[in-house]
Amino acid sequence: MNQNLCILILMFLLLLTEASFALDFYYQHCSVPVSCGRLDISYPFYIQGKQESFCGYPGFQLSCHGDGEDTYPLLQLSGNNYTIHNIDYQNKSLLVSNSLLSGYLSSTACNDNISSLHNLTFPNDQYKLASNQAGFFLLYNCNSSVVESFPKYKVGCFDQPTNKTRSNTSVLALPRDEYPKFGTVEADKCGGEVVVAYAGRGGENGGVGLIQEVLRRGFELNWIASDCSRCQNSGGRCGFNYTTYHFRCLCPRRTHSVRCRDDEG
Numbered sequence: 074m075n076q077n078l079c080i081l082i083l084m085f086l087l088l089l090t091e092a093s094f095a096l097d098f099y100y101q102h103c104s105v106p107v108s109c110g111r112l113d114i115s116y117p118f119y120i121q122g123k124q125e126s127f128c129g130y131p132g133f134q135l136s137c138h139g140d141g142e143d144t145y146p147l148l149q150l151s152g153n154n155y156t157i158h159n160i161d162y163q164n165k166s167l168l169v170s171n172s173l174l175s176g177y178l179s180s181t182a183c184n185d186n187i188s189s190l191h192n193l194t195f196p197n198d199q200y201k202l203a204s205n206q207a208g209f210f211l212l213y214n215c216n217s218s219v220v221e222s223f224p225k226y227k228v229g230c231f232d233q234p235t236n237k238t239r240s241n242t243s244v245l246a247l248p249r250d251e252y253p254k255f256g257t258v259e260a261d262k263c264g265g266e267v268v269v270a271y272a273g274r275g276g277e278n279g280g281v282g283l284i285q286e287v288l289r290r291g292f293e294l295n296w297i298a299s300d301c302s303r304c305q306n307s308g309g310r311c312g313f314n315y316t317t318y319h320f321r322c323l324c325p326r327r328t329h330s331v332r333c334r335d336d337e338g
């Protein structure tokens with residue numbers, strides 16, 4: 074037999090055996106572990122550009138940004154980026170902070186981009202505020218007179234090196250309950266729009282600087298997506314079919330609607 078023909082037959086046989094063990098394309102694709110910084114990313118989340126959308130659930134696309142230790146997934150909500158600090162897949166909860174706000178609060182510079190803060194709303198029922206989170210009203214571009222009257226609620230924006238509050242660009246964070254007492258007269262001394270912000274409980278009635286710290290740490294969200302546990306317990310990977318717009322259980326040999334069959338392993 075011709076040597077070339079021999080090689081050809083061998084390659085053909087190899088392909089055949091490969092094919093009989095071939096894992097389902099979708100299963101294989103979504104089985105590759107993906108992380109962003111120190112966080113593992115899996116269903117319902119997927120990282121845009123790094124993973125196919127069929128490995129996640131609609132509305133759960135994240136992007137991954139940063140350098141080295143400071144790498145975090147970002148979630149876009151209501152026109153702002155939210156930095157994800159932690160993901161609890163069991164409790165379906167996220168610890169997030171508004172990237173713009175926490176950047177502002179971590180810096181002594183007076184960034185004008187605080188005016189790009191938007192109210193966080195939940196139009197699609199995909200996310201909701203976890204129970205027991207504290208609400209704040211942020212007032213920005215506040216006149217120094219009003220800021221000095223409410224030092225406890227002053228957050229961010231100090232002139233350097235004097236560390237004095239800037240005349241007209243400071244931000245106040247008022248606990249939701251305090252806001253009515255604050256009154257519109259004082260609120261009118263702040264030029265910017267009122268923005269609602271959230272934080273975990275524990276800092277609303279604390280001392281100077283505590284509200285800033287609590288806001289910077291962020292707050293908890295819960296998410297709602299088709300449950301993955303039955304599929305996962307049967308050895309599958311959860312995913313989504315954008316053509317049929319249905320949840321899919323991606324199994325080693327083919328995809329199923331809820332869970333893998335026994336012959337799938």
Ligand SMILES: *[C@@H]1O[C@H](CO)[C@@H](O)[C@H](O)[C@H]1NC(C)=O
Binds near residue numbers: 138147152153154
């Ligand atoms: C979110 O962050 C990314 C990366 O830093 C940036 O490119 C994008 O413009 C930001 N989006 C918003 C709405 O701020």
Ligand SMILES: *[C@@H]1O[C@H](CO)[C@@H](O)[C@H](O)[C@H]1NC(C)=O
Binds near residue numbers: 161164
């Ligand atoms: C998850 O929820 C359970 C019960 O609600 C709670 O006991 C547990 O502390 C939560 N886990 C985390 C990491 O928050």
Ligand SMILES: *[C@@H]1O[C@H](CO)[C@@H](O)[C@H](O)[C@H]1NC(C)=O
Binds near residue numbers: 173184186
């Ligand atoms: C906000 O301003 C700071 C400093 O001016 C800048 O580094 C940062 O990228 C800005 N953020 C956004 C989202 O524009």
Ligand SMILES: *[C@@H]1O[C@H](CO)[C@@H](O)[C@H](O)[C@H]1NC(C)=O
Binds near residue numbers: 218261
């Ligand atoms: C800001 O405060 C200064 C001094 O307290 C006062 O003269 C000025 O009228 C105030 N401006 C506004 C817009 O409230």
Ligand SMILES: *[C@@H]1O[C@H](CO)[C@@H](O)[C@H](O)[C@H]1NC(C)=O
Binds near residue numbers: 236282
């Ligand atoms: C500036 O003020 C902040 C908040 O009041 C304080 O934490 C910080 O130590 C001050 N820095 C200097 C150099 O005084």
Ligand SMILES: *[C@@H]1O[C@H](CO)[C@@H](O)[C@H](O)[C@H]1NC(C)=O
Binds near residue numbers: 214240241242264
């Ligand atoms: C703050 O005051 C300065 C000068 O007094 C003015 O140029 C600037 O536009 C003011 N900024 C805001 C946000 O009102």
Ligand SMILES: *[C@@H]1O[C@H](CO)[C@@H](O)[C@H](O)[C@H]1NC(C)=O
Binds near residue numbers: 266267268269
């Ligand atoms: C944000 O929410 C507050 C409080 O509900 C409201 O007063 C304010 O107008 C809202 N801002 C925008 C831009 O919708």
Ligand SMILES: *[C@@H]1O[C@H](CO)[C@@H](O)[C@H](O)[C@H]1NC(C)=O
Binds near residue numbers: 099127313316317
């Ligand atoms: C989605 O369904 C269509 C039609 O049944 C099928 O052709 C396609 O391969 C499926 N895609 C995924 C990701 O399951």
